[in-house]
Amino acid sequence: MNYFVVGESEIMSAIKIGKISFSNIMPIYHFFRTDQFDEHQVELIPQVPSQLNRSMAAGTIDMGPISSFEYGRNYKEYEILPDLSISSKGQVRSIFLFSRKPIEELKEAKVALTDKSATSNHLLKVILEKFYESFSSYKVMPANLEKMMAIADAALLIGDDALLASWNNPGYYMYDLGELWYKHTGLWSVFAVWAVRREVTHSKSELLRSVHNEFLHSKKRGLTDLDTVVAQAKKEFGATAEFWKVYYTGLSYEFTSEHKKGLEYYYACAAELGLLEEAAKVEIWSPDSRQSAV
Numbered sequence: 448m449n450y451f452v453v454g455e456s457e458i459m460s461a462i463k464i465g466k467i468s469f470s471n472i473m474p475i476y477h478f479f480r481t482d483q484f485d486e487h488q489v490e491l492i493p494q495v496p497s498q499l500n501r502s503m504a505a506g507t508i509d510m511g512p513i514s515s516f517e518y519g520r521n522y523k524e525y526e527i528l529p530d531l532s533i534s535s536k537g538q539v540r541s542i543f544l545f546s547r548k549p550i551e552e553l554k555e556a557k558v559a560l561t562d563k564s565a566t567s568n569h570l571l572k573v574i575l576e577k578f579y580e581s582f583s584s585y586k587v588m589p590a591n592l593e594k595m596m597a598i599a600d601a602a603l604l605i606g607d608d609a610l611l612a613s614w615n616n617p618g619y620y621m622y623d624l625g626e627l628w629y630k631h632t633g634l635w636s637v638f639a640v641w642a643v644r645r646e647v648t649h650s651k652s653e654l655l656r657s658v659h660n661e662f663l664h665s666k667k668r669g670l671t672d673l674d675t676v677v678a679q680a681k682k683e684f685g686a687t688a689e690f691w692k693v694y695y696t697g698l699s700y701e702f703t704s705e706h707k708k709g710l711e712y713y714y715a716c717a718a719e720l721g722l723l724e725e726a727a728k729v730e731i732w733s734p735d736s737r738q739s740a741v
């Protein structure tokens with residue numbers, strides 16, 4: 448009766464799901480129905496990306512949208528859930544480099560990086576080094592533009608910090624990282640992927656399938672009923688409905704072969720510059736894979 452024991456323990460154990468505590472994620476989570484699951488079966492844990500990355504590595508969350516760079520660093524421990532990401536082909540509108548000088552002049556500059564990111568911090572290094580022959584020095588700091596610019600020539604912000612700073616930019620040059628990457632490579636930027644710890648694909652496979660389905664359902668609903676998400680974002684963060692509409696439709700939450708191509712090139716560049724030990728393999732979990740019953 449071994450399979451009963453396995454089944455029961457799977458039903459009992461909850462799955463801990465990370466949630467990015469930025470507005471970028473709202474179209475995916477707004478309609479996520481935790482009440483579809485038995486009590487205590489799923490738990491949503493909101494954190495900024497760098498915290499989510501650490502929680503996944505420590506195993507205190509089982510799955511969630513982590514920085515794609517962090518997947519690359521730890522790809523042997525994780526798999527990627529299909530059809531989910533936070534990406535852009537060109538402008539992302541919430542990842543900006545603020546600079547006192549034009550980017551072409553940042554040759555040996557001091558650059559402040561945000562302590563909330565992993566993908567964008569390393570993407571900036573790739574862009575500056577590979578496309579602008581810049582050999583700058585970097586310092587990771589709390590995300591505060593004024594304090595960052597007090598010690599640096601340029602500063603990188605992501606998420607809501609970047610949105611707010613772009614609305615109140617005191618006159619710095621502003622560069623959108625999605626736009627820069629596209630300009631120099633013609634490829635997608637994939638900032639976050641939904642990763643799952645490998646052991647969870649075995650120990651909680653049934654629940655994982657249901658959670659993945661629920662994510663696809665809530666994404667579909669969020670994108671069809673975008674006006675509801677837009678109204679919520681406007682209420683929580685300000686700005687105009689038009690802004691949020693443009694922002695959310697400019698982001699992509701898919702993960703197609705074109706996204707994969709952009710991500711693999713990013714990993715290749717990061718490995719070339721020594722930011723990753725090796726170019727990570729992009730391995731997608733298949734909801735149809737079944738563990739053998741015995």
Ligand SMILES: C=C(O[C@@H]1C=C(C(=O)O)C=C[C@H]1O)C(=O)O
Nearest residue numbers: 496514541564565566567606638
């Ligand atoms: C589009 C964004 O994508 C993100 C950027 C991340 C990173 O740089 O590590 C991680 C998750 C996403 O939140 C954003 O934060 O604005």
